[in-house]
Amino acid sequence: MLSRRDLFRLVPASVLLPASTRAAEGADFVRIDTHVHIHQEAPALVAALGESGWKGLDIVVCPAVGDEPFDLDAKLEATRAVATRSEGSLSWASTFDARRFEEPEFVASTIDLLRETFEQGAIGVKIWKTIGMAIRSASGSYLLPDDPRLLPIYEAIRDAGKTLIAHLAEPDGAWLPLNEENPEYSYYSRNPQWHMLGKEGAPPKEEILSARDRVLARYPDLRVVGCHLGSDEDDLDRLAARLDSYPNLAVDTAARVRYLARDDRDRVIAFLTRYQDRILYATDFSYRGGSEADASRSIAGRHDLDWEFFSSDSPMEYEGRPTRGLGLPDPVLRKIFRENALRWLPGLGA
Numbered sequence: 001m002l003s004r005r006d007l008f009r010l011v012p013a014s015v016l017l018p019a020s021t022r023a024a025e026g027a028d029f030v031r032i033d034t035h036v037h038i039h040q041e042a043p044a045l046v047a048a049l050g051e052s053g054w055k056g057l058d059i060v061v062c063p064a065v066g067d068e069p070f071d072l073d074a075k076l077e078a079t080r081a082v083a084t085r086s087e088g089s090l091s092w093a094s095t096f097d098a099r100r101f102e103e104p105e106f107v108a109s110t111i112d113l114l115r116e117t118f119e120q121g122a123i124g125v126k127i128w129k130t131i132g133m134a135i136r137s138a139s140g141s142y143l144l145p146d147d148p149r150l151l152p153i154y155e156a157i158r159d160a161g162k163t164l165i166a167h168l169a170e171p172d173g174a175w176l177p178l179n180e181e182n183p184e185y186s187y188y189s190r191n192p193q194w195h196m197l198g199k200e201g202a203p204p205k206e207e208i209l210s211a212r213d214r215v216l217a218r219y220p221d222l223r224v225v226g227c228h229l230g231s232d233e234d235d236l237d238r239l240a241a242r243l244d245s246y247p248n249l250a251v252d253t254a255a256r257v258r259y260l261a262r263d264d265r266d267r268v269i270a271f272l273t274r275y276q277d278r279i280l281y282a283t284d285f286s287y288r289g290g291s292e293a294d295a296s297r298s299i300a301g302r303h304d305l306d307w308e309f310f311s312s313d314s315p316m317e318y319e320g321r322p323t324r325g326l327g328l329p330d331p332v333l334r335k336i337f338r339e340n341a342l343r344w345l346p347g348l349g350a
């Protein structure tokens with residue numbers, strides 16, 4: 001495990017010193033938000049995204065659990081259509097319904113489906129926290145990310161040169177008592193189905209992430225982007241150790257910049273500097289219909305706030321908490337907000 005002292009040792013002293021004053025202005029390059037959910041016609045929203053100098057990756061998720069109906073084909077088709085009409089502002093990633101994993105045709109039909117989405121332009125495949133936290137076999141055991149029935153699917157993704165986008169497990173709060181001290185109290189009190197503490201037969205967080213890590217080790221040529229700081233948002237040392245162990249792992253910042261904003265600033269700067277080639281900026285912005293003008297303001301506000309946090313070195317407020325911008329140097333910003341996305345998600349913006 002990498003200690004804070006190690007991080008300091010590995011990082012040039014210049015970046016740990018107070019950065020020169022840096023205005024929280026826009027960037028002089030097109031930035032990429034590698035994790036959004038739009039999935040429907042929203043021409044004004046997509047146009048506003050492009051006009052403000054951003055591109056996005058619209059990622060399809062299959063959130064259904066149990067017998068819940070879910071029209072995956074319709075979701076894939078809608079997302080493909082929006083991306084195709086976006087004039088390059090949006091790329092898209094597909095997914096599959098892992099609930100079918102015990103059906104005899106599961107592997108073959110899933111690979112067929114994914115290959116079809118690749119032909120239609122999908123640049124990656126999302127797997128979601130239902131794997132490890134919700135989907136169970138007929139006998140009751142939880143499906144884990146390294147289940148033998150999933151392996152041929154990963155191989156097909158790798159062989160097609162696409163990226164596996166993996167939201168597996170959750171913040172530590174999902175396995176902590178649900179009280180006001182839980183950092184994710186507000187989410188899990190509203191979404192108790194994802195609060196795993198005390199759920200009989202459910203694997204602990206580390207078991208889910210270890211299963212994911214076995215996939216990383218088994219397929220060193222498979223590119224994996226771990227969503228939400230790879231679910232190691234509570235502990236950057238833990239994440240550092242994983243990034244050191246698995247060179248084919250990168251992580252996105254979707255909905256987790258707030259963790260960075262409340263962590264020790266020097267430690268976050270050291271972490272982002274050391275792993276500057278492995279971090280992809282993302283928001284997890286979701287458009288659920290309604291006013292496109294409001295949605296445009298919402299995503300632009302999030303992008304501006306996050307850009308200020310990463311680029312300025314001024315005192316600021318992040319979601320109600322006082323913090324100070326990280327003041328990352330331009331080459332690092334350019335990687336986190338653009339170049340890493342292009343490298344880890346080939347085809348993006350094509």
Ligand SMILES: [Zn+2]
Nearest residue numbers: 035037254284
């Ligand atoms: Zn998401």
